Amino acid sequence: MRKELTLMELVDRYLDGSMSGDERATFEARLQNDSDLRELHDDQRNIREGLERVSARNAAAKAYSAYRMGKTGPWVAGTLIIAVITASVFFLWQQEDPQGRISERTEHASQDHAGTTLLTDDRSDTLVLHIEADRDTTVLSPNGVVLDIPHGCFVDDAGDVITGNVRIDLVEAFSAASIMKAGLSTMSGDTVLETGGMMHLQATYRGRPVKINPEIPLIAMVPADPQQTGMKLYAGVKTEDGTIDWRDPRPLKSTLVPVDINTLDFYPPGYCTKLNELGQNSGDKIFSDSLYLAFAKVLHADGPMTADSLRASMGKNSGQWLYEAHCHSCHKPVDNMTGPAIAGARERWQGRGSLHEFVRDSQRMIRSGNDHAVSLFKKWNRTVMPPNDLTDEQIDKILDWVDDGGSERRYGIDPSKVMTIWNARFNNTNLATRAFEERMQAIHGTCDNGVLDAYVRSLDEDLSSVDARVVRMGHPSFAAFARRGDGRVELPRRSSERLARLYGKWSRAAAEATRKTQETFWDEQADKDRTAQELQDAQAQQRYEQELQRFQREYAANLTSACQQLGIAQEAPSREPPTLAYQVVIPRTGWWNIDKSTYWVTAERRNMEYIEPNTRKKVTVGYSPFTMNVVDRTRFDEVTAYLVPRELNSYQRMTDGGHLFREDLNKKLTYDVVCLARKDGQHHIAVQAVAPGSMEMQIDPVPVPHAELERILNSLGKEVARGLSDEARYMAWLRTDDQRRTANKARADLHNALLPIVLPCGISGSGTANNRRILDRPARYPFGEKALTELLTVSLRNEFDPLNRFIEGRVEIEFWVLEDGTIYQPRIAKVLYPGYDRKALDLFRNMPKWTPAIRNGKPVRLRYARDVYFVREGVSRIGNTVQAKE
């Protein structure tokens, strides 16, 4: 690394041109001979060029925005426009007056044709343009003013649209010298306007001045950099002494240009990027919309929190209830709103007077001359806090509640609200603008739904005035928007009121519909999980019974054979086979229990050879290894193979070794091998007899229609056919169901991956640090931590999973422990798999009351998070600690 570093520095010095002559020559010679160095040099040079490009590109992009920005200042004008751009950028303009001054203008216009401009004899400043009025024209003036002249922009006195050649005379006075030369003043009444420049535009058609069509205005884009606040538009009035007086100032708002709302992006920042990262296609709008909307369920899982539910849950005298009833409209717990944040009020009032008195009747305290009260009153715009009759105790309750971090929790912007406004219904409103799109990104950052509501409920206001209000709601970052002075998209008051009213209704409906859809879907899935479990159990039971039956038959066959070999009469096996297996070592000599031996041999499928000491008769029961290979196995979705011993009217699954199927064959039996395979739902089958003594087999299943499959299976015997077609059906179902569950798991994973983006202040976000206080005692589960851990560890023994791939993991649940110990509003903070999530949530919903947390000797409500673990049977979890989240 040292050497590389030195080399790079050397190259840098060379490229910087800071080498001395000799050094340079040496280096260049080295470059000639050392190809590695040359490569390094080339790369480094190119990278440095690349860096220049990056910064040049940034500058270009910024310049482009500035250029576009300049374009957003359009105005409508009559025949005559005069604009003054001052240091703080003022635009001045004059509308044509039908009587009075018109003659004067016309006079000037004709003078102009006589070879003079309106205000000066100096023609050199005049830009004369001839344009075709029936085409769009864009003109760039020497001072950078861009005129967008749409076709049909000019009308004659009768109001008819002019087509044909229109002459435009443009006079610009941007420098002090040219302003003076043009004889223009910068006086507005007695006030001097600081002037940067002025512009005069006049259009004539066949020698007559023409008007501008108010329907299709001409748009002038005046460079406004640095863009400044306080731009004003003035009407220029020619006074008797021939100078122009600038009157009637109006604040210049940038008019918002509505675009199709569907071309805008209202998603949370990074949503599409993350989607693409996760291998999804964010371009599929229907998919990404509905996925986004689905997150509404996180916020609406228990239905919206209403005053009623609050009252029911905490009683009318609780801190939160009192806060909602008395403070909520003007204060926020930790942010400033109309009034200051409540949090920390006690500290701020320390030694300055009685906070309680102030809260009850601030005006009396102000009148009494308390310094702090007076300064607060002044600081907060002399807003009067209404007097009330709260007791000291009640005020303390509110303050305690706030200081305990009991602010309403912000997760993020409600997707159902976003999707409600991101709709053609809101086209041609403030929301369907690039300007709002930018704000939408910032709104997501606030996680405060109130901000979004403010914009939607104020469609008849300028964006900038809503911006200012949002700043007062405690989001100082919106000041940057407010300063831009963005205007609005004109909308009839009635429409804006209607939209504002319907917004609440629509978004609630969207949330409700989402919640229902989600619930229906997951309920269905839960049903399917249940059915699947039943099927799985039934199939396992059937397999077990079938296997037992086959075993007994094979055992019987082996025993019969052994008895025949010994020449003794066979008794039917008199008892059930033992359920526990003992390891049996067969002695060379001695007395044998023939049926027991045969039993073990059959169970373990190995060879038995025994010579009866008295009769010298030899008994053999034998098994030989056998393997079966499916030709080109990978072409199938799945393959199963069965051995069908002809003598037993039964069958046996072959052990699937991945590559080969293997099983030991009973030497006394004749076997058919049945291979069932499936590809895309198409059944394949091969049935092949095992030649005596054969050790291996190749098998090549061929596609068969369903009826043919049944026929082939039936030829193997009724009992076998029934069992095997059950197997085939089960395997087919299993595959589909596996896909279903894999898809559900993928949904859950996608949800978890996107959650921090969609609801960025999310579920695991931390509260405000300054509200953290030391607890006397945390909340506790009444039966102790160990019991809770046991309760929250769900053993998967009885949980469904047909492929024995247990879904292990944890579901994180967040919940309040209220003052009285009630578990309130448990929510899933991290999902695992729907059925499990539900189960985890149920654990909390049915949980007994806890012992509440104690702070300063009083019970307080606190938010906790706990994991519910789903583990394989026999695994225990220790050290699952309680995490207090405030």
Added chain:
Amino acid sequence: MNDQRIIELIRQGKDHEAFKALYAHLPKVEHLVRENSGRPADAKDIFQDALIIFHRRVRVEGFVLSSTISTFLFAVCRNLWREELRRRNKTLTRWSAEEGGDATVDLTAMLAREQEFQHAEEALKSLGTKCLEVLTRFYVKNEPLTMIAKALGFAGEGAAKTRKYKCLEEARKRYRHLAVPTTQATRTH
């Protein structure tokens, strides 16, 4: 703003102002692109590329004003757009006649060289923002390492230097990854 003034601005490092003035030429390019099956956004992109190419010529190659900047930009844009259309399997159908024959610059060779720098640019953009910032401050803004360390919160000059080295090394690695396949292809031809 006249051409000479714009060139001066760029030489003084006042890119923003220069570019802003130059954007006045965008409508013409938009027209060209619109007439040749493109969208205004395409025009915006190629115009930005043209600005960057112009910027380099002024900065490094001592741009001599043989034509107006406007003509130069337009010629570059036309070439870039022709290239883009070729990529999209279309040809340029409508040329504005007065701009047709411009031979003041050997655009083909220039654009080929720009391709290399383009790769470097892409490699750099793929680095983290911190790396890009370190390198930009060092190479473009010529800030001393001590200042960079302070601004970006490195322990000291040494740390900044190491960081710069590592970033440059990583940029080079990625650049080679992007650029080398094309280089080899050229060699085998």
